[in-house]
Amino acid sequence: MIKNILGCDFKYEDDKMYRKLKTKWNCCNDREGNKDGYIKLTIDKKKYALHRLIYKYHNDDWDITYSNDNLIDHIDIDPSNNKIENLRLVNKSQNNRNKNKKKNSSSKYKGVYLSKSIKKKPWCASISIDGKLKHLGYFDNEEEAAEVYKKKYDEIMNN
Numbered sequence: 081m082i083k084n085i086l087g088c089d090f091k092y093e094d095d096k097m098y099r100k101l102k103t104k105w106n107c108c109n110d111r112e113g114n115k116d117g118y119i120k121l122t123i124d125k126k127k128y129a130l131h132r133l134i135y136k137y138h139n140d141d142w143d144i145t146y147s148n149d150n151l152i153d154h155i156d157i158d159p160s161n162n163k164i165e166n167l168r169l170v171n172k173s174q175n176n177r178n179k180n181k182k183k184n185s186s187s188k189y190k191g192v193y194l195s196k197s198i199k200k201k202p203w204c205a206s207i208s209i210d211g212k213l214k215h216l217g218y219f220d221n222e223e224e225a226a227e228v229y230k231k232k233y234d235e236i237m238n239n
Contacts, residue, residue: 085136086123086144095163097134108133109162117159131162138164148172173210174237187222191229194222205229209236 082091082100089100090108097108099121108130113119119130128144135152136144143150153170154161157179186194187203195204201218205225208214216232219225 083137083140085133086128088123090133090137092134092137092164097130097137097162113160119160119162131159131167134162134164135167135169142169151175170237173208177208177233177236187226189222189226189229191216191233192222192225205232207232207236 082089084090091098091100091105098105099108100106108119108121111119111121111130120127121130121133122128129152131152131154132144132146136142149171151170151172151174153168153175155166155168158166185192191207192203192205195202195218198204198218201220203219203222203225205216205219205228206213207216207229214232216228217225219228
């Protein structure tokens with residue numbers, strides 16, 4: 081099905097977005113992403129992220145205007161995976177939460193770190209909610225801390 085978005089004709093087939101330029105359909109997904117991996121398209125001298133255009137294609141009533149309460153998140157954290165099943169509407173806090181763990185972390189799990197000052201239960205879990213760090217507790221091992229983090233993460237992301 082062909083849809084007009086921002087004055088351009090698009091179609092979405094086989095998990096890819098195509099844009100009509102003059103008489104030819106060009107695959108938008110084949111373009112190279114920017115340094116962060118996001119593919120951008122220029123429409124009327126303004127740049128739009130491909131994942132936002134794909135979300136708009138599937139959600140006619142959604143306002144494509146960028147705001148902190150109107151972000152499109154890649155569920156699997158891969159900016160090159162623009163399948164509609166991998167995209168969801170989130171706010172800035174939720175979007176910031178859905179990132180890979182920090183490279184210099186003391187734990188192999190996101191949201192978990194080793195507390196050097198607490199000897200009895202050295203593993204700590206915490207999560208950021210609306211820009212504020214929420215302490216989730218101290219634990220005997222990092223797997224237990226990771227389970228608590230994951231449960232809280234799922235609760236927040238699904239609300």
